Amino acid sequence: MxxxxxxxxxxxxxxxxxxxxxxxxxxxxxxxxxxxxxxxxxxxxxxxxxxxxxxxxxxxxxxxxxxxxxxxxxxxxxxxxxxxxxxxxxxxxxxxxxxxxxxxxxxxxxxxxxxxxxxxxxxxxxxxxxxxxxxxxxxxxxxxxxxxxxxxxxxxxxxxxxxxxxxxxxxxxxxxxxxxxxxxxxxxxxxxxxxxxxxxxxxxxxxxxxxxxxxxxxxxxxxDPARNAQNAIKVLLKFLLLDKQGIAMADVETLMADMLLVREANARYLQKPAAELAQWAVAQLIRAQAARIEDGRLVNQD
Structure with missing residues (x-):
């Protein structure tokens, strides 16, 4: 049409x-x-x-x-x-x-x-x-x-x-x-x-x-509402990556912890320590081929 x-x-x-x-x-x-x-x-x-x-x-x-x-x-x-x-x-x-x-x-x-x-x-x-x-x-x-x-x-x-x-x-x-x-x-x-x-x-x-x-x-x-929370956390990290194109791996945990919606979703549904949550989110993006690690940085991948 x-x-x-x-x-x-x-x-x-x-x-x-x-x-x-x-x-x-x-x-x-x-x-x-x-x-x-x-x-x-x-x-x-x-x-x-x-x-x-x-x-x-x-x-x-x-x-x-x-x-x-x-x-x-x-x-x-x-x-x-x-x-x-x-x-x-x-x-x-x-x-x-x-x-x-x-x-x-x-x-x-x-x-x-x-x-x-x-x-x-x-x-x-x-x-x-x-x-x-x-x-x-x-x-x-x-x-x-x-x-x-x-x-x-x-x-x-x-x-x-x-x-x-x-x-x-x-x-x-x-x-x-x-x-x-x-x-x-x-x-x-x-x-x-x-x-x-x-x-x-x-x-x-x-x-x-x-x-x-x-x-x-x-x-x-x-x-299972935790699935919506997991999806949201991945999307929010991916959005940051789309904006910045690259994030130092050492900064990922802090950037995620600074987002109130990530903290609330994690506290309500996932209850992961901040470092573990950051590692999980990074692994999810890499598995989906939405990001890669290069020279100590998480790099956007479309």
Whole structure:
């Protein structure tokens, strides 16, 4: 299925989320802005694609650093309006690194502001198409997804990928998350989706197969919540590695111990000594061929 002419998808990988650019006869808009270290690249991609037009509106599906890390750079470059999930407005207004999770994950995000908020149930016009904003809690309690009923296109953020979904972070902190993931997947299953644009990875058309995979993965986590914790710890270390590209082996334990979510996940589910946890996480990345050890450094490997 081809994208409408008024849409472009910049597939960015895993450090930065995908970006979706809308043009058309109305205002231009971008959904999600990637990670901070890719911010200037994001600005360059958007500027080139707009071919002299300005960016009018920036929309965030949720406020994890890989989806909003380019906000500040885009605001400087284009003076664009910025719309965020309404439930996050106070955190952004007060700019709390703790409540916005950046400190807890060891990630960076330059402070940004907002001009608009979006609530579940509201409609937006993007690229001359009407999009429904839908609540998609689970991976993030306040995440939104956007669905165009006329086109059958779903912007699913981290609620649905072709082979799963994002880490269920609330469960790491002892909050409910698995039930919310299930409800979000059931919501997506109720939609007439013909094309999914995920937060990471290529767009895909077989939503049914992706949902079956996601439900199976969810059942796997529910059967033993420690599996979600293990997955989260590996993902958080891999994200650091994607950002830094290399970490001295002597620093891995400290970097992991500095991440509140790693400490909470370990204390609640794994209860490994810090050194043992670091050794385990490194071994997991190496086994998955996501990293290698070279000259005393843990080196990223894609």
């Amino acid at each position: 081809k994208l409408p002419a008024t849409m472009q998808v910049f597939e960015r990988g895993w450090l930065s989320s995908n970006n979706i650019l809308f043009t058309g006869s109305g205002e231009t808009a971008l959904v999600d802005s990637g990670y901070a270290s890719h911010a200037e690249q994001t600005v360059a991609l958007v500027r080139h694609a707009l071919q002299g037009r300005r960016l009018d509106l920036l929309v965030n599906t949720h406020l994890h650093s890989d989806h909003c890390g380019g906000n500040a750079a885009l605001q400087r470059a284009f003076s664009c309006r910025t719309a965020i999930p309404a439930a996050e407005a106070d955190k952004v207004r007060q700019w709390s690194d703790e409540s916005l999770t950046y400190k807890a994950t060891g990630q960076q995000c330059e402070r940004f502001g907002f001009t608009d908020t979006i609530r579940p149930g509201e409609s937006l016009t993007l690229g001359d198409m009407t999009w429904q904003a839908l609540a998609a809690p689970g991976h993030d309690p306040h995440s939104l997804i956007f669905f165009s009923p006329d086109e059958g296109i779903l912007i699913s953020a981290d609620a649905l990928w072709e082979n799963g979904f994002g880490v269920v972070f609330p469960e790491l902190e002892g909050e409910s998350g698995f039930a919310e993931v299930r409800a979000t997947l059931e919501l997506i299953a109720s939609l007439d989706v013909r094309l999914v644009i995920p937060g990471h990875g290529a767009p895909f058309t077989d939503a049914g197969r992706a949902l079956a995979t996601a439900f199976s993965r969810l059942d796997y986590f529910v059967a």
